[in-house]
Amino acid sequence: MTKTLHEALSATSYPGRGILLGQSKCGRYGLIAYFIMGRSVNSRNRVFVTDGDGVRTKAYDEAKLTDPSLVIYWPLRLLGEDTIVTNGDQTDTIYNALQVGGSFEGALRTREFEPDAPNYTPRISGILHAHDGKMSYKLSILKSDSEGKSCERYFYEYAQPIPGEGRLIHTYLGDGDPLPSFAGDPTRVSLEGTLEEMARTAWEALDEDNKVSLLVRSIDLTTGQYRQIIFNKNNG
Numbered sequence: 001m002t003k004t005l006h007e008a009l010s011a012t013s014y015p016g017r018g019i020l021l022g023q024s025k026c027g028r029y030g031l032i033a034y035f036i037m038g039r040s041v042n043s044r045n046r047v048f049v050t051d052g053d054g055v056r057t058k059a060y061d062e063a064k065l066t067d068p069s070l071v072i073y074w075p076l077r078l079l080g081e082d083t084i085v086t087n088g089d090q091t092d093t094i095y096n097a098l099q100v101g102g103s104f105e106g107a108l109r110t111r112e113f114e115p116d117a118p119n120y121t122p123r124i125s126g127i128l129h130a131h132d133g134k135m136s137y138k139l140s141i142l143k144s145d146s147e148g149k150s151c152e153r154y155f156y157e158y159a160q161p162i163p164g165e166g167r168l169i170h171t172y173l174g175d176g177d178p179l180p181s182f183a184g185d186p187t188r189v190s191l192e193g194t195l196e197e198m199a200r201t202a203w204e205a206l207d208e209d210n211k212v213s214l215l216v217r218s219i220d221l222t223t224g225q226y227r228q229i230i231f232n233k234n235n236g
Contacts, residue, residue, distance in 0.1 A: 002165065002188040005198065009205035012174035014039070017087040019126045020202075021137040021158075022166020022191050030128050030135045030219040031166060031191055033202055034075050034085050037210040042066050047232040048213040053078040055215050060234040070114055070121075076215065083219065083226075086125040087171060088114065094125065104138055105155055112151035113144045118178040120144035122171050133222045135161060139169050143181050156186055166191050199229040 009015070020033040036057070038044035045064045046057050055076040059065040065072075074091045077084045084094050090111045097107035104127045114121040123142040129135060139156045158167065167186035172179045191198065199216040206214065217228040 002190050004190055005201050006205045008168050008187050008189045009035075009202055010207075012172075013207040014172055014175040014179070014210055016121070016171030016179065017124065018168060018170035019085055019087070019124055019139065020166050020168045020189060021085075021126050021128050021139065022189065023135060023161040023163050024218065025164035025192055027163040028221060030083075030130050030137070030221055031195075031198070032076070032083060032085055032126075032128060032217045032219070033198070033214065034087075035202065035206060035214040036075075036087075036212045037206065038212045039210065043071060044212055045234070046071060046212055047234050048075065048215050048230045050228070050230070055228075055230070057213075060232075070116060076217070081129055081131050081224065083128045083130075083217070084125070085127075086123065087121075088123055090123050090125055094127065104140070108140050108142060108155075109153065111142060113142050113148075117148055120146070120148050120181070121179070122181050124169050124171060124182075126169075128219065130219050130221045130224060135219075135221050137161065137167075139167060139186050141169055141182060146181075164191055165189070195227055195229060199231065203231045 017036045022031050045060050047060050048055050049058045056074045057072050073089045077095050094107045125140045128137040136159045141154050143152045166189045168189050169186040195218045203214050214231045217226050219226045
């Protein structure tokens with residue numbers, strides 16, 4: 001079942017952090033969206049900032065930053081024809097592996113879920129490859145067995161994306177204590193409209209109380225040029 005972008009993002013008040021990858025309806029652009037949400041002061045005290053070709057998280061109020069280990073990282077980095085997007089410092093693990101001829105999957109086999117018991121937040125990752133007018137992408141989730149004793153690694157490959165469609169994966173199924181990890185395959189999402197319309201729809205669909213930041217990027221599959229929109233709740 002394919003959902004609209006609004007349906008997919010408004011289905012729960014707390015999907016946590018999420019990655020959406022896909023292709024524009026016209027077929028010309030690769031599309032990337034990444035969002036973060038937060039319940040604690042430490043999680044909500046963040047903004048996305050552009051740094052070169054990438055995006056990193058930054059404390060909105062440095063005085064309120066209590067533990068940077070799981071909240072300060074690069075959500076998005078660009079390496080040649082590959083755009084890497086993740087919900088943690090595994091962005092760097094993938095980036096460094098690709099630089100020396102490694103693979104997306106191989107890099108993630110060295111990592112596991114976050115050490116934040118009792119939630120054991122999944123690590124979600126994606127990579128979009130754009131070359132000569134064509135694209136492919138992959139998604140991954142590294143989950144706990146629910147007791148934090150072993151890591152379950154899932155990989156999803158989309159070698160021939162369908163124009164106007166994407167896949168969404170996020171860390172949680174919804175709110176709870178502990179938070180329930182995402183389950184099942186990535187959600188099929190229809191992608192329509194301009195980059196601005198897509199960004200606005202996504203931002204408005206996320207729960208008002210819990211949303212923190214959103215980035216949306218389109219990549220021209222022929223030239224590699226990109227456009228990007230960022231929303232930060234802390235910046236109004």
